[in-house]
Amino acid sequence: MSAEGIARWRRLEDSSLYQLVKLKLGRMLHGATADSEDMDADLGVALSLLTLPGAFLSLLLFNKYGSLLHFLRGEVKFDPYAASLPDEYLFIVLAMLASGGVALWKWDTLFLDRRDTVNIVPLPIHTSLIFAANLLAILLFAAIFCADVNLASAVLFPLVVSASQESFLFFGKIALGHTIAILAASLFSFITVFAIAGLFLAILPARTFQVISLYLRATIAVALLAFASSAFTISQYIEHGASYSLIRYLPSVWFLGLCQWSRGDASSTLRQVAFEALAALILVLIVGAAAYALAYQRHFSRMAEISVMQSRTPLPLSSKLGRLLDRTLLRNAFEQAGLRFIVRTLARSDRHRAAVAVFVAVGFVAATQNVIWSRGLSGAPSTAEFAAPLIVLYCCILGLRFVFDIPVELNANWIFRFLIAPTLDDCATLAGKAIFLLVLPVIAVASIIFALRWGTVAGLLESATLLVLSTTLTAGLVLGFRKLPFTCARAGFRQNALLKVLLAALGVFVFAILPASIQHWGYANAARLLVVAPLLALVWWGLYEKRAGQLEIERQIVFDDAVQHEIELLNLTG
């Protein structure tokens, strides 16, 4: 770089705008409160994971576009433009889902908070500069993640589609259309989530926004997942050349139109929806910026005046329920204190609530889709209807077990280190009881729905089945759990993450689909369900044996997941 270039770069680095953008971007990338080292690793994993689906999907399509395979199949007339349209649709949905998900993930850091007020406002910087810097940082953040989400597919998919074509122009057209469509769709999805948050923050009082924030995020997450779950159906719909009149109002179809228009291959309908895509993108950008400006004006400028002292008066019912549980299920002080700590953490930590919400949302969407696709007889529940509560329950239990490993305020866990005896071995019991109590409402609601729809006996059988299966799954998941939830450094999810995801997917079949089929088979004659008893007994015997085989030290509480080095330097000569 020339001396003038270096000097210009230094001037930029020294500017307030640059420093403010850097600060905001850093806070968004690394998280506002978490341990930075942990979050750096998380960011790396997140960036890698976000690129994977696009890469996998592209590679899976080699089979479809390979010329040799077409030759072997006897397909002499293959139109890659038409054939790639349903696949483009899948990529567009994938891009929108991932970018919308990222915006939801970083929801809390999108807007300025009290920390910004304390640290930045006292400095001699004009508030309009703070506003501009934050908006710029958000756009940069959106650009980074949109590029990351689409990087692999932007390169691989055009290569795959043009694998059997000799013309570079063909590759160029496919690449251009694909890249424009997925980047625009990504940006649209991200900015839409941002605009929704901004609008609510601009309209509602800050405290009300804080209260509804989680529910708003959960609703958007469910909407995104529902939208994604319909992708394959609509993709097939497009593949079969059906009319666009029914699906043209879906934002993803607008961007499909944009893709075809960029390729110069759009029908009149797709050309029209392409313009709608551009109009929608410009509209959300304007709405997002306006909502952000309004929210900034309403909240950030007055943040120092807004009282932060929030009072939480305990509900009499929760106090009575707590006492009842103390007398019945929770047998010692550790379990009593531990359960309250778990419930309060889950209720108040945004990070944990969001993680649980994702699992619950996945469960609901999967269960709903399963029921919609099935056609049950009205007289008896179908296999899908039996499976629906099991899928939700499975996701809830898995989600709770997952979040137990996410630490909260590691610095504050000294109180547990200080007060809990290191020889304590009740952690698995506490975790199991907590999960069981937290999923009880799901079991109750499912049983009531079954009772109302198919009669009391069906309701009772359903509740018995759900209770037995959920306790069995919970007992298996907490086996070997030797931590107080939320008090340890992150466990090794990142180690074997892919294997764990695959096992979790397989678990849906074992926990939900298979038992639902057995339930359906046994519905006419409940005595048939007894055939499952030996199998369950075997599972419980296995769990008991496994626990009995654990050494005492393997059950004792730990507060650190740090890897013990196998070789230690003793420095004996010192």
Added chain:
Amino acid sequence: MRRLTKLYNSLPAVQNVSFIIQPGQVLGCLGPNGAGKSTTVKMLIGLLQPSTGQVFFNGADIHADLATYRKQLGYVPEEPNLYPYLSGREYLELVATLRGMTRSQRDRKIADLLHLFSMYPHRDGSIASYSKGMRQRILLIAALLDNPSLLIFDEPLSGLDVVSALIFKNLIGRLGERGKAVFYCSHVLEVVEKVCSHLLILRGGNVVAYGAAAQLPRVSQEASLEETFAHLVSEVNADQVAGEIVEVVAA
């Protein structure tokens, strides 16, 4: 504590530290940054295992039965690290329940102490919204809640307002009169001089002075504790450095 040494990667943080705290005694621990105060406190409460040496409580090694020892121990850490989403009352309930206090005893004591520390009106506010002084008061209440016989305070006055600090200084004396053993770590010499009956001064992980507070200046032939401390641990001329800082600021 008997001949405690703690090595970090073979580097000693604390070396051969020995002292005794009798019931009714308030032992002040002084030392510059890096002197080994925090390491000593962590070993004293059983969070760190010494490399060599032992900590005894009532004649028994604390690591033989940490749970019983900690039941007798109240501790206020240097940093007010608390769970920010809990309210002050909820945090104290958590501590009391883990300490095995009964519900009636717990609720009454928490309410009384919250009143006395002027925290009752804020009891249901989230800790995230508390000032540093309010968090410190919650930590003090948590330490005192179960009537411990040994109290360890690490910079307990940090963030406290003048009235609370005054109450706390008097409280230390009263606790001593009630036969509690108190280990008090601080950088504030005036407070240590006022509230402590005995002093332990650390430097570079070693004990450089240990004895009755009133006798230390006399033994070291200095006029005050401040001068004694400066003589024992200070490596720089404070006045000279202050002058140099002013020169740099003004330049």
